[in-house]
Amino acid sequence: MSVEIGGIGSSVKRKEDARFIRGKGKYVDDVKLPGMLYLDIARSPYAHARIKSIDTSKALKIPGVAAVITGKDLVPLNLHWMPTLMSDKQMVLPTDTVLYQAQEVAAVVATERYIAADGVAAIEVEYEPLPVVVDPKKALEPGAPVLREDREQKNNHIWHWEVGDKAGTDKAFRDAEVVVKQDLYIPRIHVASIETCGIVASWDKVEGKLTVWMTTQAPHAIRTVIALVAGHLGLAEHKIRVISPDIGGGFGGKVPVYPGYVLAIGASVLTGAPVKWIEDRSENIQADSFARDYHISAELAAKKDGTMQALRVKTIADHGAFDAAANPSKYPAGLFHIITGSYPFQKSFVEVDGAYTNKPPGGIAYRCSFRVTEAAFTIERLVDVLALELKKDPAALRMQNFIKPEAFPYKSALGWEYDSGDYGRALKLAMDTIDYAGLRKEQATKRAKGELMGIGISSFTEIVGAGPSKQFDILGIKMFDSAEIRVHPTGKAMVRLGVKSQGQGHETTFAQIVAEELGLPVGDIAVEEGDTDTAPYGLGTYASRSTPVAGGATAIAARKIREKARLIAAHLLEANPDDVEWKDYKFQVKGVPAKTKTMQEVAFAAYTNHPQGMEAGLEAVDYYDPPNLTYPFGSYICVVDIDRGTGEVKIRRFVAVDDCGTIINPMIVEGQIHGGLTMGLAPALYEQITYDEQGNIQGGNFMDYLLPTAMETPNWETAKTTTPSPHHPIGAKGVGESATVGAPAAIANAVVDALAHLGVRHIDIPITPWKVQQILKANGAAE
Amino acid sequence: MRFEGTLDIAAPRDRVWAFLTDPKQVTTCAPDVQSLDLTDPTHFKVVVKAGVGPIKGTFNMSVEFIDLRAPEHAEVLARGQAPGSAVEMRNTMDLVAAGERTTLRWASDVTVNGMIAQVGARLMQGAADKITQQVFSCIQVKLESPASAGISANPA
Amino acid sequence: MAVETAPAKTTTGQKLHRIHVVVNGAAHDVDVEPRTLLVHFLRENLGMTGTHIGCDTTSCGACTVLLNGRAVKSCTLFAVQVDQASIATVEGLEKDGKLHPIQEGFHQEHGLQCGFCTPGMMMTAVGFLATNPAPTELQIREAISGNLCRCTGYVNIVKSIDYAARKLREPAEGKAPDVR
Ligand code: FES
Numbered sequence A: 001m002s003v004e005i006g007g008i009g010s011s012v013k014r015k016e017d018a019r020f021i022r023g024k025g026k027y028v029d030d031v032k033l034p035g036m037l038y039l040d041i042a043r044s045p046y047a048h049a050r051i052k053s054i055d056t057s058k059a060l061k062i063p064g065v066a067a068v069i070t071g072k073d074l075v076p077l078n079l080h081w082m083p084t085l086m087s088d089k090q091m092v093l094p095t096d097t098v099l100y101q102a103q104e105v106a107a108v109v110a111t112e113r114y115i116a117a118d119g120v121a122a123i124e125v126e127y128e129p130l131p132v133v134v135d136p137k138k139a140l141e142p143g144a145p146v147l148r149e150d151r152e153q154k155n156n157h158i159w160h161w162e163v164g165d166k167a168g169t170d171k172a173f174r175d176a177e178v179v180v181k182q183d184l185y186i187p188r189i190h191v192a193s194i195e196t197c198g199i200v201a202s203w204d205k206v207e208g209k210l211t212v213w214m215t216t217q218a219p220h221a222i223r224t225v226i227a228l229v230a231g232h233l234g235l236a237e238h239k240i241r242v243i244s245p246d247i248g249g250g251f252g253g254k255v256p257v258y259p260g261y262v263l264a265i266g267a268s269v270l271t272g273a274p275v276k277w278i279e280d281r282s283e284n285i286q287a288d289s290f291a292r293d294y295h296i297s298a299e300l301a302a303k304k305d306g307t308m309q310a311l312r313v314k315t316i317a318d319h320g321a322f323d324a325a326a327n328p329s330k331y332p333a334g335l336f337h338i339i340t341g342s343y344p345f346q347k348s349f350v351e352v353d354g355a356y357t358n359k360p361p362g363g364i365a366y367r368c369s370f371r372v373t374e375a376a377f378t379i380e381r382l383v384d385v386l387a388l389e390l391k392k393d394p395a396a397l398r399m400q401n402f403i404k405p406e407a408f409p410y411k412s413a414l415g416w417e418y419d420s421g422d423y424g425r426a427l428k429l430a431m432d433t434i435d436y437a438g439l440r441k442e443q444a445t446k447r448a449k450g451e452l453m454g455i456g457i458s459s460f461t462e463i464v465g466a467g468p469s470k471q472f473d474i475l476g477i478k479m480f481d482s483a484e485i486r487v488h489p490t491g492k493a494m495v496r497l498g499v500k501s502q503g504q505g506h507e508t509t510f511a512q513i514v515a516e517e518l519g520l521p522v523g524d525i526a527v528e529e530g531d532t533d534t535a536p537y538g539l540g541t542y543a544s545r546s547t548p549v550a551g552g553a554t555a556i557a558a559r560k561i562r563e564k565a566r567l568i569a570a571h572l573l574e575a576n577p578d579d580v581e582w583k584d585y586k587f588q589v590k591g592v593p594a595k596t597k598t599m600q601e602v603a604f605a606a607y608t609n610h611p612q613g614m615e616a617g618l619e620a621v622d623y624y625d626p627p628n629l630t631y632p633f634g635s636y637i638c639v640v641d642i643d644r645g646t647g648e649v650k651i652r653r654f655v656a657v658d659d660c661g662t663i664i665n666p667m668i669v670e671g672q673i674h675g676g677l678t679m680g681l682a683p684a685l686y687e688q689i690t691y692d693e694q695g696n697i698q699g700g701n702f703m704d705y706l707l708p709t710a711m712e713t714p715n716w717e718t719a720k721t722t723t724p725s726p727h728h729p730i731g732a733k734g735v736g737e738s739a740t741v742g743a744p745a746a747i748a749n750a751v752v753d754a755l756a757h758l759g760v761r762h763i764d765i766p767i768t769p770w771k772v773q774q775i776l777k778a779n780g781a782a783e
Numbered sequence B: 001m002r003f004e005g006t007l008d009i010a011a012p013r014d015r016v017w018a019f020l021t022d023p024k025q026v027t028t029c030a031p032d033v034q035s036l037d038l039t040d041p042t043h044f045k046v047v048v049k050a051g052v053g054p055i056k057g058t059f060n061m062s063v064e065f066i067d068l069r070a071p072e073h074a075e076v077l078a079r080g081q082a083p084g085s086a087v088e089m090r091n092t093m094d095l096v097a098a099g100e101r102t103t104l105r106w107a108s109d110v111t112v113n114g115m116i117a118q119v120g121a122r123l124m125q126g127a128a129d130k131i132t133q134q135v136f137s138c139i140q141v142k143l144e145s146p147a148s149a150g151i152s153a154n155p156a
Numbered sequence C: 001m002a003v004e005t006a007p008a009k010t011t012t013g014q015k016l017h018r019i020h021v022v023v024n025g026a027a028h029d030v031d032v033e034p035r036t037l038l039v040h041f042l043r044e045n046l047g048m049t050g051t052h053i054g055c056d057t058t059s060c061g062a063c064t065v066l067l068n069g070r071a072v073k074s075c076t077l078f079a080v081q082v083d084q085a086s087i088a089t090v091e092g093l094e095k096d097g098k099l100h101p102i103q104e105g106f107h108q109e110h111g112l113q114c115g116f117c118t119p120g121m122m123m124t125a126v127g128f129l130a131t132n133p134a135p136t137e138l139q140i141r142e143a144i145s146g147n148l149c150r151c152t153g154y155v156n157i158v159k160s161i162d163y164a165a166r167k168l169r170e171p172a173e174g175k176a177p178d179v180r
């Protein structure tokens, strides 16, 4: 590592900060074009209703209203439905039935934001309410109202998916000495990035070109989707330009295509003017893709001595009205089968059934790789249930069972090949950092005095970096990613990527990878992403895939350049290329330290004095198809104190030991972990979206949907171990989401641990003061 | 949500009945009525302004007398919408005569959808209590005041 | 296309009000609709898009600006309410090419990721540090508890504000590093 160049391993301050701290970031809502119109959306107050009529006449009379679009208007264009990423389809605007509250019903386009809202208020819709189904278990019962009349299959079952050895697992359970079983509900939550979703669509009729600025984590995939969905209207992929400008947080919520985007594009084509749509926070939470909503029933079979043997999991996945999850095509339940976690189960069987309900569609991640949090939470909770059953210390039980370091690469019972890991080392470091033994003593003393204190552990294994093309695609597009590097004559470089930062600091970290590989100072390397007209094709940033996939592409593209540069250096040094080596960020004639050429010198020569017979220039592209996924891991320990009067859970300390392989920028990695931990805390104690029997959303705005503030968030303590990925070009594994995956179980385990002596085995998250108080009251432990 | 109550009115049952089943009269006691439009003797439309907590809206209500058994039992169905919200109310009233006085037993089943239900749900009880109190004290005042003695028992 | 269209008109039927506001030291006399929110006035009328919008319930603080020196949520004020007032936004923090200590703090302590909450956070902090130049960690946390950040987990934001507090207390010391 070289501090001067700012390569891999240095805490380079972020380049992108310069504009953000000056208020000069350019987010979608900052785009303003001449003659731009504003779009606003009328939404259904009912969760399930027949639309009897829509009267737009009053809206159209409002001065400034340019157009009103209803589902009927989209039928002739065949745009009233659109495909989801999961071989389902979704309404853009309904023609006869609405299936969830806040569903889009009509759009108004007007000269000003406020006038568009006036237009929405003036639209009159007559509804006939229909029976509402909010509980996915009831939705799957025979005789339940069929929600999706458009499907041939006349029930609410979407799909069944299973993996593992069913017979072998069942046998292991029959023969087991100990079986523990736990039902868990992982509630519906929302990523709620502080920037909501939005688009500016600008259709140039003369050129036949569509330009959109859009809050998307995957601009290239969006371009292809637009071409596929609207190709019949004359939108061709070479004339579609998707720009993903600065993005105010994504976390998975900016992967799907929402009806508002389609409506804005349609409205721009219709009116010939640029059209902007920016959703409100309430619309964002109420109608955009949710995360989680898994009803899980999990069983673990073990020996009396604590050896874990088999795992059996049955799950109902609530997908709302359409299956609009953002998963790789082959995996309708994402990578949920990482559920064997850090433990060498011999046998395992997992099945998931998807159900339709009268709720908004989705099933996206919430800062996690495809259902990995659901998996990690379940197994880490279940291990604690087993510890209670066997009266074993949860840390000791984990240590006893972990997959051993020498077992890697490790093939899991459900078919994954873990790349590398040392789980015991991470847990030991966490225990030492927090003084686990001391805490257990303190807890015993406090318990004797009637005080409630708990210690919770989570030793999770993540699976990220989707993914190898043999298994992973989205809508058939393989999940590679790309980098294009150009070194200019003066030795400055431009890097363009197929991924897209939403705050992760790509402009800095990807420049660091190139700096490391090419020996150019990080300040001389510009990184550009998010413009499909200039960047190479890539699948985007989500599921912690940027570093594992695009990071690999960047390193390899840089190495291609370095190889060509070596030939040029040999030419300049008048040496045989075989005698020229890359040493201390320079080319050097082997054994002759005085004879060197810098990358800058080589770059200049590549344009001014390149060897005859060689192409001029110094650039390379790489499309990286990862050979395997990466498996970051960590051990978290959380200490909570519970107020016996209010039931409030206070996190006293939280130590997070993460292992994400090679670290490019320790400062940025720590920041990612802080953020991830806070998004792990959120669903553990605060966030949840529920629905009443009529399908009314409870928790549909920031007054009711409780994001942690600085007051609830503890002072996170972090530490690390480093176990590089053996198959990744720089050994990195990805880290953006680990903490969100690992933290909820640590917190829930701590709360249950504090109450275990009262007979408590499990509490569903979010663990609100009310729930805790009920438990305390029921056990006579309330103050 | 169900709301109910009993009210003792110092007026004869026929007069109370006439008042409560006459859209023109009864709506004088509804809060913030913007307009009233009689379709036929058992159907009318009324526009009211109402709010729960931070959510306020103008509701277009269609009201229908679905069961009228003079002078003791009436059932009214009211359905309405404001932008982003919808409400359905099923109201019953039973009148019991006690000499020159009348006991009114009323119940209202309310279903709300949309914004009001999301944001206002936990404020509904309070808001409903306040509105019903206003409505019934208005009814009481109007029926018990000497001027109302002349109100026709058969307005239609 | 089967979409009904209406004649586009620019008038809204709303009466316009002339307001006089000083924003970051520059005076503006602008006609606004009475219903125009301050945040939209700043972003749309004045084109100053550094102030952001993150919610519709006065919960997130992304829109925070200083009104006569006090931090306020500009999504919850009408532009007409700030007639004759002085407003400070993120665009005015840097003076003569020199970053404000709060900007420096956020950069040095990695107090931002996506940057969306950052302008509001910084304005809240500036308003707060004017009233409490030497805050404790808990006081800083309280001060920003009306500002939501989804990316950072607040730890580094607290450090950034502490950095600025220290820097503001010792104004003579050191030269601001260049952030470019
Ligand atoms: S936009 Fe003003 S508080 Fe959220």
Ligand code: FES
Residues within 6 Å of the ligand: A194, A248, A249, A503, C111, C112, C113, C114, C115, C116, C117, C118, C148, C149, C150, C151, C152
């Ligand atoms: S930095 Fe993204 S919301 Fe704060």
